[in-house]
Amino acid sequence: MKTKLSILILVSLIVSGCIKEYSNVEITSIDVMSSVQDDGAKLTVTPNIQNDKNMDTALLSIKVKIKDPASNLVVAEKDSDIGYIKSKSGISSSVILAISSPGEYSVEVSLLEGGKILTQKSVPVVVKPKPGPDAAADIKLVDMNLVITNIYNNAQNALMDVSPGLYNQGGDSMPLVIEVTASVDSFTGYSMTDKIGIVKGDSRIRGKVTLDIPKNKEYLFKVEVFENGNKIAGGIVAEKIKINEIKYNTPMTYSLVEEGKPRATQTPGFAATAGIAGILLVCVYSRIRKKVR
DSSP states (O other), X not given: OHHHHHHHHHHHHHHHTSSOSSOOEEEEEEEEEEEEETTEEEEEEEEEEEEOSSSOOOOEEEEEEEEETTTTEEEEEXXXXXXXXXXXXXXXXXXXXXXXXXXXXXXXXXXXXXXXXXXXXXXXXXXXXXXXXXXXXXXXXXXXXXXXXXXXXXXXXXXXXXXXXXXXXXXXXXXXXXXXXXXXXXXXXXXXXXXXXXOOTTEEEEOOEEEEEESSSEEEEEEEEEETTEEEEEEEOSXXXXXXXXXXXXXEEEEOEETTOOOOEEOOXXXXXXXXXXXXXXXXXXXXXXXXX
């Protein structure tokens, strides 16, 4: 009896996705950047996708929907092919959509393989109206470029240029300072700053710092933006970067995940439904066996 019950529980777990032969392909985060236009706003939606499988994916695509959370109506929608993702690696892919007016929206991203949804996640976003002449700066960190410019000390150390990109979606800023930190752990980190000056509203700029760090380590990169000594923006690269895996003089680009940003939420799908069904099946089976006794 116990053996049959154990087999039934195991089957329900496998069906529900609680036991898998390999990890999923997942949307780890969703970045949204808004730009106010004369007739509405433009949203640049960039999902960051990670393949933790032991094999490459098939051809993938994404479907992006912008929804009004009050009515759940879709106000903009777009599909985009993103190709395949190699094993144990990730990519970022941007889609641009237009909406008619500022306000609160929900951005939903579905990842599809062969027309079937692998995962689906969403984040809230507030699209602000066009800033007035006295509006404060509203800095959005976009990405981070990295290139190794020199390897020395018997290949033990590396000089690298790190260039964070930012977009000011508010009014003109005061003089800004960007600080880039590469941390090995909570006790060891390497930081440099760059004074980038005033950034006009609705404009983009890229800072640049040079870091001198040990090459045979992996780092968590963090970027912070300061205005008059006050931190006004911050972001991190979602995964640690292994410097010895980066080729010399080969530019790399990484997405920056905004600090304090709401986590992308996953929409329950077949796996959750099947899991609940499996648990109910076990309960029903147990009750039947008790009555038989």
